[in-house]
Amino acid sequence: MSYRPHAQAKSLRLLDTHAGGDVSRIVLDGIADLPGDTVRARMEYLRDDADGLRRLLLEEPYGIPEMSVDLIVPATSPQAVAGYIIMEVMGYPIYSGSNTICTATAVLEAGLVEKREGWQRFILEAPAGLVQIDALVKDDVVEAITCEGLPSYIDTYRASIHVPDIGDVTYSVAYSGGFYALVDATELGFKLVKEEERQLADCAHRIVEAIQAERGFSHYTLGDVGPLPFLHFMGPVHQIADDFYRSRSATYVHPGVICRSTTGTGTSARLALMNHEGRIQTGDKLETVSLRETGFIGEFTGTHQAGEHQVVDNTITGKSYVLADSSIIVNPEDPMVKDWSFYHILESSDDDAS
Incomplete structure (x- = not known):
């Protein structure tokens, strides 16, 4: 029936x-x-x-x-x-x-x-x-997908903002398909483990609200794309090989929501920051690892100049089930x-x- x-x-x-x-x-x-x-x-x-x-x-x-x-x-x-x-x-x-x-x-x-x-x-x-x-x-099984990440750049480097109930927070802002606040998880006392998921979401929401209230952001070609929506928590970067790095990460996208993955655009934002700080070379890769121990691999493929911005070209590799x-x-x-x-x-x- x-x-x-x-x-x-x-x-x-x-x-x-x-x-x-x-x-x-x-x-x-x-x-x-x-x-x-x-x-x-x-x-x-x-x-x-x-x-x-x-x-x-x-x-x-x-x-x-x-x-x-x-x-x-x-x-x-x-x-x-x-x-x-x-x-x-x-x-x-x-x-x-x-x-x-x-x-x-x-x-x-x-x-x-x-x-x-x-x-x-x-x-x-x-x-x-x-x-x-x-x-x-x-x-006959799709084992990996590598896709182009959007050209990414650093808009703001190591600014500071006072967040109620948290204190002064240092953050950078990258564009990688959306504007991301990038913050050092260690400075906020996080280890980036699954047990911290709720606290990470609450903390990120407060920081994002504070940044939104203080300022807006404009893309060099798209113009105003709305208030900054995302925050990416960064763990320490460990060098695994000459051209390969790994870092724990967590991405906030909405009140109460930390992505299960590290997100491709979040990984692209990290590559832009590492390039801005002179910590990565063309051909180097960064694996971002989530609260659930899953990962994406971003590859830094080069840069180009767009106005005053040095823009990072990159790819993201992962597997879908x-x-x-x-x-x-x-x-x-x-x-x-x-x-x-x-x-x-x-x-x-x-x-x-x-």
């Missing part, structure tokens, strides 16, 4: 994945074509006219705030195999390393890109632009769905058409 949904219900096909512990819910099917001549424009349409889809998939009863959502859309560039729109509890980031690793894995596992043994290369289109992907497949291949039913009679702004973009199923 199979389930027969309500006559007006719609369904979405999902591939749930995780990279470093961060769950990314990949929406493969069930959404109609969105207006917009770029993936960025389609993202803005969702944000302004159909934000209920993000809320549906990240709030009860369908999801939780710690998850992310990546909606597969047709690419607008002929170079790209697919586009993707990133949705998180704080909104619509234009780029994310962990989400890109998960999306690249999903397009391979779902057959949108044919898997080939060994290394293969393709391009995805994010709201931030084109992203080169290198995928390693062994015995498939958790579930499923569909969800969206029922218009469900009182738990609080925002129906998205319902018009859901595709009708064959049953609906009949």
Whole structure:
């Protein structure tokens, strides 16, 4: 006996994945074509006219705030195999390393890109632009994804701010797909272990609120991208080999939420800081290790000058695992769905058409 949904219900096909512990819910099917001549424009349409889809998939009863959502859309560039729109509890980031690793894995596992043994290369289109992907497949399993990190730079170096109930905090600010406050965990008494997760989230929230109240930040081409949203706790950097470093890390993204992974953009921000301090050379790698002992590897691939900023080029490498291949039913009679702004973009199923 199979389930027969309500006559007006719609369904979405999902591939749930995780990279470093961060769950990314990949929406493969069930959404109609969105207006917009770029993936960025389609993202803005969702944000302004159909934000209920993000809320549906990240709030009860369908999801939780710690998850992310990546909606597969047709690419607008002929170079790209697919586009993707990133949705998180704080909104619509234009780029994310962990989400890109998960999306690249999903397009391979779902057959949108044919898997080939060994290394293969393709391009995805994010709201931030084109992203080169290198995928390693062994015995038909996606073992690693290397993706381009956004060009990253240091906006502010070792500023100080007084935070109520914490004291004076020294921080730097990097842009790596969003603005990050970078703080030394040791100076705040943290060892960056899982037992500290709640205290880390509370501490980060207070620091971010204090910085937001004091100042804003502007990107050299994007301009005002809103208040600083993220904070990255940095553990001591240990040199493992001539060209390889490792550091414990934790990334705050939203009140109460520390990412399960170290985040790709957080790792890119660390590379920018290490370059600013003269602690890393082209070809060097940094592995950031999370509270859950998972890691991403960032590689410093070079620099270029953009106005007054020395911008770091980098890649991020990680592995994504498939958790579930499923569909969800969206029922218009469900009182738990609080925002129906998205319902018009859901595709009708064959049953609906009949």
